[in-house]
Amino acid sequence: MPGVPIRIRNLAHGYQTPRGRLVVLDHVSLDLPEGGYAAVTGSSGAGKTTLLAILGGLERPEAGEVQVGGQDVARLAGDDLAAYRRSTIGFVFQHFGLLDTLTAAENVELACTLAAVAPARRRARAAELLDAVGLTARAKHRPPALSGGERQRVAIARAMANQPRLLLADEPTGNLDDESAERVIDLLEAVRARHGCTLVVVTHNRDLAARADHHFALDRGRLADPEVVAP
Ligand SMILES: Nc1ncnc2c1ncn2[C@@H]1O[C@H](COP(=O)(O)OP(=O)(O)OP(=O)(O)O)[C@@H](O)[C@H]1O
């Protein structure tokens, strides 16, 4: 499955709060080529998670155009939106989002079920996905018995269950030490190289951001001029 190009124009989003309207994304425009690798940085509250949630079809923007592989995600609804999420998106959450009562293998198998992998293939497919992230030996462990880095690798295996064309990762290394963080980023890059998916990673880590081919720096909902990240 090849990656998808992204084209965002004048994306605006905000929330009504008791203290008035909060502008979260302020006319953001950006482009990412098919199979591109982008880092999104910015201080807390800059709008990074909101941008990812909109790209992933989890949040509908107030205004603007969000073209992912030629579909305007901002205008999808109902079954079309569900189909978009199921067929195009892999999402890695900062806090893993694994079910603690299921083993690593069962967590990935559940994602295979949701991705409509044939019942007879699910167990084998989950095993392949866990093998690809180097966790075969930990497949029968539940998340509480795994390290943070291992949990994040399970989360990446799960995100790949539907062979997404766009892999979105929200601070996937936020809770990890430097060595585990590097392994997780190595793994995301390897997944992209192997599957050709487009990869967008939110990170606070400048070294990790510098590894991406594109860098989008958000500052209070606005995109700073594209900058070259210093090594
Ligand atoms: N459902 C909501 N209702 C009201 N305000 C919200 C809602 N979701 C997010 N916000 C606000 O929007 C702003 C941007 O949030 P967002 O989660 O996108 O920031 P972020 O850049 O991901 O920050 P962090 O680095 O802390 O994760 C924040 O001020 C947040 O409080």
Ligand SMILES: [Mg+2]
């Ligand atoms: Mg966030």
